[in-house]
Amino acid sequence: MFIWTVLPTKTYKNSFTPKLTQxxxxxxxxxxxxxxxLFSFPIMLIAVLGCVYLHLQKKSNYExxxxxxxxxxxxxxxxxxxxxxxxxxxxxxxxxxxxxxWSLANYLHVSFQHLHMHGAGEKVWYAKFRSxxxxxxxxxxxxxxxxxxxxxxxSSILPLLGLTSESTIKYHIWLGHLSxxxxxxxxxxFIIYWAAMLxxxxxMVEWSSTYVSNVAGEIAFVVLLVMWATSIDRVRRKAFExxxxxxHLYIIYAFFYxxxxxxxxxxxxxxxxxxxxIDRYLRFLQxxxxxxxxxxxxxxxxxxxxxxxxxxxxxxxTASILFLHVPSVCRLQWHPFxxxxxxxxxxxxxxxxxxxxxxxxxELYKQLSSPLxxxxxxxxxxxxxxxxxxxxxxxxVMICGGSGIAPFISITREIISTITESNRxxxxxxxxxxxxxxxxxxxxxxxxxxxxxxxxxxxxxxxIEAYITQEHEKPLEDAKxxxxxxxxxxxxxxxxxxxxxxKNSWLWLGAIISSSFVMFLMLLGLVTRYHVYPVEHxxxxxxxxxxxxxxxxxxxxxxxxxxxxxxxxxxRKTSAEGKQIQNIxxxxxxxxxxxxxxxxxxxxxxxxxxxxxxxxxxDLRSILFDCKEADVGVLVCxxxxxxxEVAKICASxxxxxxxFESISFNW
Numbered sequence: 138m139f140i141w142t143v144l145p146t147k148t149y150k151n152s153f154t155p156k157l158t159q160x161x162x163x164x165x166x167x168x169x170x171x172x173x174x175l176f177s178f179p180i181m182l183i184a185v186l187g188c189v190y191l192h193l194q195k196k197s198n199y200e201x202x203x204x205x206x207x208x209x210x211x212x213x214x215x216x217x218x219x220x221x222x223x224x225x226x227x228x229x230x231x232x233x234x235x236x237x238x239w240s241l242a243n244y245l246h247v248s249f250q251h252l253h254m255h256g257a258g259e260k261v262w263y264a265k266f267r268s269x270x271x272x273x274x275x276x277x278x279x280x281x282x283x284x285x286x287x288x289x290x291x292s293s294i295l296p297l298l299g300l301t302s303e304s305t306i307k308y309h310i311w312l313g314h315l316s317x318x319x320x321x322x323x324x325x326x327f328i329i330y331w332a333a334m335l336x337x338x339x340x341m342v343e344w345s346s347t348y349v350s351n352v353a354g355e356i357a358f359v360v361l362l363v364m365w366a367t368s369i370d371r372v373r374r375k376a377f378e379x380x381x382x383x384x385h386l387y388i389i390y391a392f393f394y395x396x397x398x399x400x401x402x403x404x405x406x407x408x409x410x411x412x413x414x415i416d417r418y419l420r421f422l423q424x425x426x427x428x429x430x431x432x433x434x435x436x437x438x439x440x441x442x443x444x445x446x447x448x449x450x451x452x453x454x455t456a457s458i459l460f461l462h463v464p465s466v467c468r469l470q471w472h473p474f475x476x477x478x479x480x481x482x483x484x485x486x487x488x489x490x491x492x493x494x495x496x497x498x499x500e501l502y503k504q505l506s507s508p509l510x511x512x513x514x515x516x517x518x519x520x521x522x523x524x525x526x527x528x529x530x531x532x533x534v535m536i537c538g539g540s541g542i543a544p545f546i547s548i549t550r551e552i553i554s555t556i557t558e559s560n561r562x563x564x565x566x567x568x569x570x571x572x573x574x575x576x577x578x579x580x581x582x583x584x585x586x587x588x589x590x591x592x593x594x595x596x597x598x599x600x601i602e603a604y605i606t607q608e609h610e611k612p613l614e615d616a617k618x619x620x621x622x623x624x625x626x627x628x629x630x631x632x633x634x635x636x637x638x639x640k641n642s643w644l645w646l647g648a649i650i651s652s653s654f655v656m657f658l659m660l661l662g663l664v665t666r667y668h669v670y671p672v673e674h675x676x677x678x679x680x681x682x683x684x685x686x687x688x689x690x691x692x693x694x695x696x697x698x699x700x701x702x703x704x705x706x707x708x709r710k711t712s713a714e715g716k717q718i719q720n721i722x723x724x725x726x727x728x729x730x731x732x733x734x735x736x737x738x739x740x741x742x743x744x745x746x747x748x749x750x751x752x753x754x755x756d757l758r759s760i761l762f763d764c765k766e767a768d769v770g771v772l773v774c775x776x777x778x779x780x781x782e783v784a785k786i787c788a789s790x791x792x793x794x795x796x797f798e799s800i801s802f803n804w
């Protein structure tokens with residue numbers, strides 16, 4: 138961060154750069170050496186050390202610090218388009234904006250003192266206009282340096298800050314919009330400069346061999362416009378498939394963007410891209426496996442719970458996410474869903490809850506409802522949620538709307554696991570569930586797992602308040618029907634869900650990062666010393682674009698070699714153990730028939746323990762302010778309006794005992 142701060146200053150240009158160039162320039166890296174050391178190496182080192190730390194943390198089951206600075210996580214700003222912003226996010230956001238403003242101001246201050254006239258008789262303000270346009274591109278490059286970290290699902294850096302890619306996707310959106318605005322100003326500025334000021338529009342199609350390629354930058358900008366237009370919130374929600382496919386143009390965009398900026402600036406954004414490519418390639422390798430689907434539970438309101446075989450050694454937090462790919466529904470699309478099972482309670486099974494609300498989910502429900510004895514499925518993940526400290530609260534208030542109940546199913550099952558296996562105190566739980574119709578009450582039946590073994594739930598303190606918003610009275614006929622359970626025949630080619638790199642996945646990820654990066658540096662040094670340097674040593678200029686092509690090629694080759702070798706080595710044992718999925722005895726009846734009793738509520742069934750309110754919405758302010766415990770965890774999952782309403786209540790000064798947390802899976 139110190140280097141990023143001093144980078145645009147006069148001190149860095151006139152004092153640091155000459156000394157660093159003198160010390161770090163070598164025939165193996167040429168001018169790339171300095172930026173590789175200052176910008177690439179530190180982040181890669183942090184990523185590797187983060188893998189070691191996370192391995193030790195997981196091994197020792199260390200949890201202290203996860204509840205630190207809860208006051209800093211309290212919502213302080215709830216407004217569109219930023220959404221729910223806490224004190225930590227507001228602080229770091231302000232620091233980042235300050236860095237951009239500081240950088241732009243210093244870049245302009247330095248450049249205005251040494252203006253370069255690019256044409257005979259060029260006016261001074263023309264040169265200043267060009268300088269501003271160029272420096273806006275520099276600032277956009279700063280945004281790009283951080284753009285890929287939030288979308289690296291298996292990141293070893295985000296967990297160090299208590300974050301996951303699911304919780305930081307909004308940072309990717311913010312950075313994307315900000316970089317789009319900066320690159321648009323940069324591109325339009327240069328088009329005006331070339332066409333209106335220099336009267337040389339031919340410069341727009343120039344592909345220089347000694348400097349940046351203007352054509353590459355323009356192609357990248359056009360692709361960026363398409364990606365940005367399809368990622369606007371309204372377009373993304375109404376035409377998700379258009380957004381999904383258009384966003385994969387990032388490959389073309391990144392290619393031409395790097396051709397445009399060159400090797401020096403590539404080193405500044407390299408860590409985020411390098412770690413993202415490792416993660417993306419590992420996800421590709423994991424997705425090649427076929428996953429064993431054991432059973433499905435279908436409710437009449439279109440809700441599905443799919444249960445897969447799982448490696449008993451695989452553990453995950455509550456509210457984790459699993460990505461599913463069903464070729465018979467769509468050969469290209471992957472969709473994320475909440476894991477409803479507890480890895481401690483269901484050691485050999487993993488379940489996800491899906492509500493049929495779009496074309497993909499409706500087709501999946503249709504196929505599962507038909508006579509079917511096997512369904513081919515591939516998975517990615519699971520990707521853990523950052524929160525696992527909910528048991529430390531005195532009480533929990535879980536507020537959901539519709540299918541937002543999914544993460545609370547896993548939390549409920551985790552509490553059941555805790556009271557079954559230990560004498561640890563657990564919080565009392567109040568579940569506030571808002572549904573549109575009575576038929577949606579069937580989703581409450583999924584709170585308990587499908588299990589043939591009896592569950593000890595005598596200490597479970599669960600109160601359910603269900604609100605039916607679009608019906609004013611109970612239907613004459615009970616719309617809630619028995620959940621249909623279907624078992625599937627195992628396929629010898631299927632395998633249980635397991636960590637992509639096995640039991641010690643963090644250590645193996647650290648090995649991939651370190652070996653790939655070292656391999657890249659070695660190959661880059663050899664190519665530079667024995668191919669690039671001899672050309673420049675003869676006084677010739679090596680083609681500007683060829684050098685960046687070498688860098689991109691070597692990055693991909695290093696990641697492919699390192700990740701493939703370790704993945705294949707580590708998965709030899711996993712593939713041998715999971716070669717065939719053994720039949721897991723599952724009851725053919727529904728888990729939670731109406732007469733299933735909760736011993737914590739004597740002589741009452743799960744349905745009887747649920748209080749249903751018709752034609753009403755929950756008075757959330759009154760409910761939350763009635764919670765008098767010293768430490769109340771407030772978890773909310775559902776529509777944006779619901780999350781924002783709860784956040785505003787918890788942000789008020791009169792709710793010091795309420796600790797808010799939003800679980801959102803829609804961007």
